[in-house]
Amino acid sequence: MTAETLPGLPLRPGALAGVVVLDLSRVLAGPYCGQILADFGATVIKVENPRDPDVTRGFPPYVRAGERELSGYYAQYNRGKLTITLDLATDEGRTALGDLVARADILIENFRPGTMDKLGVGYETLAEINPRLVYTAISGYGQTGSRSRRPAFDSTAQAAGGLWSMNGAPDGPPVRVGTVLGDLAATLFAVTGTLLALRHAERTGQGQLVDVAQVDSVIALTENAVVNYTVDGEVARHTGNKHPWVRPYELFPCADGHVFFGAYTDKFWRLACELFGEPELAADPEIDTMRKRFDEGVYERRVRPVIARWLAGRTGEELERMASDVLPLTIIKSIKDVVEDPGTAEREMVVSVEHPGFGPVRMFGQPIKLSATPADVGRPAGDLGEHTEVVLRALAGYGADRIAALRAAGAI
Structure with missing residues (x-):
């Protein structure tokens, strides 16, 4: 079932038009994955806990309109998504998620492994509801292995994946890369894995679990460090602004x-x-x-x-x-130079997205340029739960009474 056959859900133009995505993720790696899919036409539905929404709604910088404020951080990584609330700790919330999954193509989550299983909505359970579901799970150490249950952030991945040890001045301590590369690397591999699995599901009707770890993703971005060690026993060191061996560079x-x-x-x-x-x-x-x-x-x-x-x-x-x-x-x-560079504007890499009540918010654009089905980056992030009723009616087939009951139970 796709958005094309679900009256009431907006059908977006783009390469992924008609693909329905449930984005249960928080902060960056998962939300950015969903944002990229939304930019290219997928109907992405961001699912948040009504009492514990995505923490980045409170991240700076803030766009203010009277007493209201909008997080520029949240707006950038959640543009183009419909927003609903579901409390998965309630029976009603879990049932509603299952009803949505039955008619979705993709689900994205980035909780610690085991969390979704504890809630009763892990991959195996949801795959029984929808065997063609592509279930993308992003975590620190992956869904398997002795470290899988460890909590992790971006810096965890940079440290455990070897990146810190390769960065910094030659005579100084290791230095964190100055952006959340552990998160961003996981995002890009998650998008790739999700689209590969979607292609397979569309051909065969068989969904699968897409397991992406931040640490794995960082290791895969260490260029020649792994083969230098396995072939020559050479351990990568921090070399400041120099390349380890390419010169001048x-x-x-x-x-x-x-x-x-x-x-x-x-x-x-x-x-x-x-x-x-x-x-x-x-x-x-x-x-x-x-x-x-x-x-x-x-x-x-x-x-x-x-x-x-x-x-x-x-x-x-x-x-x-x-x-x-x-x-x-x-x-x-x-960054000031970059934002104001005419070349950045020529490539549409800083875009202005209009947010009702707040005005335009400038944020980075979409680096993937498709000639026939370009990205649409102009749709804003939604308010918390803004599209809950629309989505439940269109995707789950709920009527007014069922939605009222969910609200009374605190599930939405």
């Missing part, structure tokens, strides 16, 4: 700040030598190949000083004008 000072310069291939190195007026360096037998420049001693003695000299007397804007169309060179930009 790092931050350099310029006249008014810093730029990234990454002309490490033979082609880019030759172009850099020509652009900065020293073409003969491209043929210097000590540094004429990428493999030679990768040698740390050669790089520090011969290559790095040359690049520092090229860049030091020029401003970042001057260097970008001079070289960025030819070489991997860019100013190290602040």
Whole structure:
């Protein structure tokens, strides 16, 4: 059953038009997964506990309208969703969830493993109601293994997945990556896994459990660290702004700040030598190949000083004008710079979403650009429980009396 055959549920245009998603998740990894599906046309229904809603409704920054406030954080990760309330600790709430699941395609949750089972609405139970259900579970350590019941946050994943140990200045302690990469990595793998399972369910009628762990996701983003250890016994270390072995590929000072310069291939190195007026360096037998420049001693003695000299007397804007169309060179930009960059606007990566009563909220856009079925990022996040009656009527087939009984029982 899809939104196309459910009168009363809005059918969204997009690649996922007609797909019905129940999003029971909270905070970031799960909600962002649901947001991406909603951007591409899925009818995503965010399910919250009426007495314990998603905690990010209280996260800063706040958009205020009189005494009311809207979390910009919540708005960004929950745009485009219908919102309902269900208390799964009540018999009535669990029954209602089962009735919704019977006509849904996907369910997303990111509770600690075992929580949904304790509530009586785990995967096995819901799969009996709807055998084609794609049940996406995002957790810290995964649904299996000796660590599965441990509580986890983003930093748990960064620490347990090895990322902290690889980040920071060479002579300093490990440093957390400056964004919630453990959550974000899990989001992206969850979206991928959900769509793979949906494809299988559409072909065969067989749903499945999609099990995505934050720690696993971080491990999968450590580039060459795992094979460096398994092949050569080399343990990744924190190297600051340098790449472990690709050179030149790092931050350099310029006249008014810093730029990234990454002309490490033979082609880019030759172009850099020509652009900065020293073409003969491209043929210097000590540094004429990428493999030679990768040698740390050669790089520090011969290559790095040359690049520092090229860049030091020029401003970042001057260097970008001079070289960025030819070489991997860019100013190290602040978020203010990024938001105000014309290139960001050209790619629609900061969008304005109108929230009734609050006005427009600017947030990041959708990086996936589809030529035939583009994302629709203009629909706002809903108020708590705003669409409860509409969804229960359309998806579960409930009438006014049944909805009133749910309300009286405190289930919605």
